[in-house]
Amino acid sequence: MSTDNRMDHLLINANLATMTDNGRPYGTVENAAIGMRDGVVAYVGAMSELSAAPHDLAHRVTSLDGAWVTPGLIDCHTHLVFGGDRATEFEQRLEGASYEDIARQGGGIVSSVRATRTASEDELLKQSLPRARALLSDGVTTLEIKSGYGLEPDAERRMLRVARRIGRQLGITVRTTFLGLHALPPEYRERRDDYVSLVCDTMLPALVEEELVDAVDAFCESIGFTPAETRRLFERARELGVPVKLHAEQLSDLSGAALVAEFDGLSADHMEWASEDGIRAMADKGTVAVMLPGAYYALRDTRPPPIDAFRRHGVPMAVASDLNPGTSPVLSLRLAMSMACTLFRMTPEEALRGTTVHAARALGLDDRGTLAPGSRADLAVWDVRHPAELSYWIGGQLCRDTWVAGEKRSAT
Incomplete structure (x- = not known):
């Protein structure tokens, strides 16, 4: 030779x-x-x-x-770029404070939004890099990072720029997801439709033009955004040629799985309340179900995703850390794999497939896994x-x- x-x-x-x-x-x-x-x-x-x-x-x-x-492991669902943390809220909850009590005191997602908005791009990078390095030390070579703690144009842009910088600085692939419909910002509390319009008609097109968006996501829940609002976002994303994914069926069944499948979505994530019809729709379109046991654990949930139904219909199952400051402060994808086995009764082989071949599919990547x-x-x-x-x-x-x-x- x-x-x-x-x-x-x-x-x-x-x-x-x-x-x-x-x-x-x-x-x-x-x-x-x-x-x-x-x-x-x-x-x-x-x-x-x-x-x-x-x-x-x-x-x-x-x-x-x-x-x-x-x-190399692939973490296909993270929120690792954010300002501050919510460790004191964790402590407050264990001391008896309710989520509503904390929210009234200015806590909850509002505190993450406030800390993220006030942080410069360099400050966000400095805070986020150690979290990314922690995942990499556990075998991760590809990351997805969502926005969603800025909830206004400049802050969302900073988050996505930081995600891109993490990929360049660490020499790995980082896929960025625009999560503008994550929560309603306080200043739009009485102008809900105006905020959805801002996300769909101003923020998303501008961020796509700046090449900061690889996919679009939304939180489709009774405490988040309605199926109609989510559909409006997905229609705009389709016009712009951007694939979609969805936080779906975590707290209730709003038929989010069927909705994201209708738009040929990459994935539906969480899925504790997924219905047979939604799972069937995902199977028909090849949409991946992303299991997020970190949030299930942190929230002390008691209703696991319907793993047997996913198996029966042949829906590929990914596993991700869901690293975020409020409901899944998980710095290890391998820990999420262990949780998926213990809490959801996935097999170790399913968990490894969920962080390799199926996670790649959930990000639209066909060259790895x-x-x-x-x-x-x-x-x-x-x-x-x-x-x-x-x-x-x-x-x-x-x-x-x-x-x-x-x-x-x-x-x-």
């Missing part, structure tokens, strides 16, 4: 959870090698099937000494003896290294 045809790097003596459908759990290939060239996977297979000696096939060869390799020739070389190397350990262990540092587009990153 000529030098020009050699791979850039070949990892040998590994066990691979490819997450492909090769007929084995996790798409397992044991005693394997994985090679990378120009940022993509060039070889996946057993060591015994290599066509020549490793050093004849690649410029660099590294033995992983039996470690497991998975696709599996270990296969031609896929983007985003990898995570784990010091475990079986992939189920990724959901089994609660906490701890299991990720040895990650690779992003073929470049090695230390997980610590």
